[in-house]
Amino acid sequence: MGVALTRSAQWTAAGRGTGTLETTPLNEAILKEIIVFVESFIYKHPQEAKYVFVDPLEWKTGLNPSAFESGYAVSETRVKSEEVDKNGRPLLFLSVPQIEVRSFGQLSRLLFIAGNTKLREAQACIEANRNPIAKILGLDYDTMKEDSSTLNILDKIIKDGDPESEIKMKVAMLLKQLDLHLLNHSLKHISLEIRLNPATLKNDIELLKRFSGKGEETVLESIDYTSDYEFSNGCRAPPWRQIHGEICYVLVKPHDVETLCVTCSSEGVFLNGGKTDDEGEINYERKGAVYKDLVTFLREKSAKFSENMSKQAITFKEEQQQQKDQPNEEPKKDEAVAFHKAVTGSDRSTLEKNQINFGKNQMTKRLEPSLNWKATVDFKERRNLVRDTQEEKHGGRLEKSRPSVSPGKAQLVRKSIDKIEEIVSESSSESEEDEEPPDHRQEANADLPSEYWQIQKLVKYLKGGNQTATVIALCSMKDFNLAQETCQLAIRDVGGLEVLINLLDTDEVKCKIGSLKILKEISHNPQIRRNIVDLGGLPIMVNILDSPYKSLKCLAAETIANVAKFRRAWRAVRCHGGITKLVALLDCGQNSTEPAQSSLYETRDVEVARCGALALWSCSKSYANKEAIRKAGGIPLLARLLKTSHENMLIPVVGTLQECASEESYRAAIKAERIIENLVKNLNSENEQLQEHCAMAIYQCAEDEETRDLVRLHGGLKPLASLLNNTDNKERLAAVTGAIWKCSISKENVTKFREYKAIETLVGLLTDQPEEVLVNVVGALGECCQEYENRVIVRKCGGIQPLVNLLVGINQALLVNVTKAVGACAVEPESMMIIDRLDGVRLLWSLLKNPHPDVKASAAWALCPCIQNAKDAGEMVRSFVGGLELVVNLLKSDNKEVLAGVCATITNIAKDQENLAVITDHGVVPLLSKLANTNNDKLRRHLAEAVSRCCMWGRNRVAFGEHKAVAPLVRYLKSNDTNVHRATAQALYQLSEDADNCITMHENGAVKLLLDMVGSPDQELQEAAAGCISNIRRLALATEKARYT
């Protein structure tokens, strides 16, 4: 207790004399352990409890004398225990507020009396008695404890020969045990907080480097630092990143994945944005989950790595061990490194041989430097030792603390795995290869908890028992905490999964039920899911869906819902006819007048339908399954279930619909089945999850105009708008804003939203929201700002500043929407002034450099109104150094949307003569001419406009002719789009100022086409066409005149 208290407990910095314990989880845990020890003392060691302390423990108590009852002499301010020591002093003496206690018996009772306040009492006691051991046993015991040998104490006591000292010795031993226990306990707390440091990282990277290279056997192709310079503190990250805790950046090339750029920081290891291609700078933004170290990270990212790693695991671990254990024996380690290098240098077969040797036969490794060898053996021995003690002690008191600590950690790991799997499951095509997250087999068997052995025993009974024994074993297994990864993996590792799945194949209904109840729970673990699929569990469960017993059907469907979270499982369910059967389950929930019988085999029909929907929800993430559900007639059934009012039924139903609504066929069916009405109704539900899924489904469906109208007609816009006000649940907020975005594509809806004051709320959501929400909010604003009133609202609510601020983000979808919204705002001169003041145009301009074509295009479009409406636009554009060259060079892009946008931008830029001169110098004419042969009407239109603008400078007209832009332009007149006609006619009119161009036009039959255009109701078109014809005609007249004169 002494050592633990001085070393582990976290004292406040107030200094030793008057220090108090900080209220940290660790301290609390220690205090609780002490309380448990003291409380049970009186029962466990009745004799020792009577032992009288050398000095009493004194502290200020918060207890009232009146709390003490029998066994005490109580007066108003004093309490004396009736128990006294041999000198007649009471063993407990309280004189408010000071208290003195002289035995464990009294301490136990005191804590009992203290009841709720025992933690406070214990803390006060420990704080007042910084060295309780010395007080309890006398100072000499305390000093002896420093050399921490129990033998000495024993010696001392034996020499004393005092009859009392035997008890004293026992007390000493007990305290010693407690001390040890507390230390172990706190160690576990502390070990959870260990962070990465430069030295361990360096070791890891060095080791990995040694096992990298070309060839199949290595774990990685290469691993390198991005920077060769190492700071004196061991970090390689630049100092301004070191303040974020980042240590170094590593480029890793695994065999099966492309090069990963990884940030190693003290918090853990994660993927960063990679090297940006132009300056070789690193994009420091985090791109994925944080892993506890490099090896775990790579295991997750590369299957090949984990495979090869497991082959070499033993070697690797040995080395890690060795480096951790013997950091002082540097030179020898170098020897080992040298040896390794020699091995990698020599031909591969010896390498392989050696690797096998590493694992299996240490004795033959004569070549290996002795140190390495020793480490291996040590490690192995230790492992065995740990296992032995485990077996002996399980159930022992020391053991108890173990499981209490591990779950937290396990949970963390599980969470991260879950996350990854979610990412994997996003994409729904099944043709790609399954990327399996690596299997975390229990690492060594160093730390098997007692549950492991109990579960092993139960599995034995499952295997060797008849129906009765099996049911008992199953029920007992169900009592373990199956949500805990230790138990889940224990069941698998002792071969329980096979047995459980086999049981499903028997005729014993009870065994099936019991087995499914367990499978249902443990299949929350992604590894177990994969194991179940590997063992062929899904076809059997699919068969059970046909069972006549409803509860069995339910359990099977629920288990399938848990297991079917990845592609292989989806396929398995579908291929064994599972989708049809699950859809059939949905048909159950109709007759509501059935008895609610809770017998073993029966359950309510609604429940069956609910479980069916749950399973379909899981399966509906795959495209092929969506099709299968539709073909099996699932949509009408889902539509019917949607009319119920049970929330737990509605969530999976709406969830399924929401997944499926990504398909066009579903959206049509959803419209046809009048599902929107019910989705809207459920938006008004109390359940947040349900609201979220409904909004999500509307978001998916509202791509379609008719659906958008339906949402409005059923009064869905109001609940959507009011849900905006609750911003705590981010998932729901994302879904709701998404629905609003898509709905606001229709003008009528926008009007409604304005009525509901949704636009103001949306502007408020532009700050402090996660990206998923921002994308939708900005998208919605972009749609709303197409109307004048809304632009005014956005400006008045101060929405322009946050929008412009978002232009510096990196999220592609967000940038596309932000540029669109900013562009929409810029249509209004007053807003444009604000944008200009905030330097928004420069930001838009720099987005033309963004690698994503969508962003480029969107930025180009947004620039058009900016240039149109900016005051002194020409000067502004010129102020962007290199800006014009950038725009012109974008004409080399191969994305039609980008090209159209850039052409539009150029049209606007060219309105300024000076700028037109500059872009001409940058070669805009040949680039535009090169684009002329296109069939895309949108591009044609903007290209023609750009051409007509660019003709206004110098000899550009002639240049267009020289670059053969005229003939293709004439063909534009055959398009069906009047906008194209108008732009083209104008361009041709400009071009026709040059004689050669007129000839080309005439040769390409422009006159006849233009004559038709003259008859167009569009005045501009008329004029341009007529002007062009007149130019051609005039040329003809001039030539004739020249000929005949």
Add this chain to the structure above:
Amino acid sequence: MNRKKLQKLTDTLTKNCKHFNKFEVKCLINLFYNLVGEGTERQGVVLGLDRNAFRNILHVTFGMTDDMIMDRVFRGFDKDNDGCVNVSEWIYGLSLFLRGTLEEKMKYCFEVFDLNGDGFISKEEMFHMLKNSLLKQPSEEDPDEGIKDLVEITLKKMDHDHDGKLSFADYEQAVREETLLLEAFGPCLPDPKSQMEFEAQVFKDPNEFNDM
């Protein structure tokens, strides 16, 4: 037995039995007399199925195999302890077998498992009932060890008041938490499949049942 008497019997039994309707009672009475055989009707002697005949029915019709449990089931049916199941006991017993509520079944099963009838299922009784439930592994030194362990596991799961034996309250609580434990110490109710078959056969057309 004449028709009038049969009619009367059917009426009284129907009145006293809440789970069967009149038709079903009639079918079951017919079945009973088919099983007992008409010839044995004599004045003063109670008509009934004796232990062996009844066990035979349990085995053939309801697929039970455990001798001890079948004996206990017979006791459960034979309310008046006269060594044979008479017609009203037959009807009552079957009403529980086929239609019993969870409460009734719990009470019945507990009585079956409480071998000595003292109101508790003791460790010894459990051991007795479970002793054939594990495959004997020749390698094990103490073949009973597994059974003992199984008894401990069961106690840990079901003995809520920690007195080392199961009272009805313990049992009831455990079963309500996990219905699978209803027949914790051996199958003493018909499994759903044979139950369905039985009902289909008996209640559909009683005349075809003669050959059983």
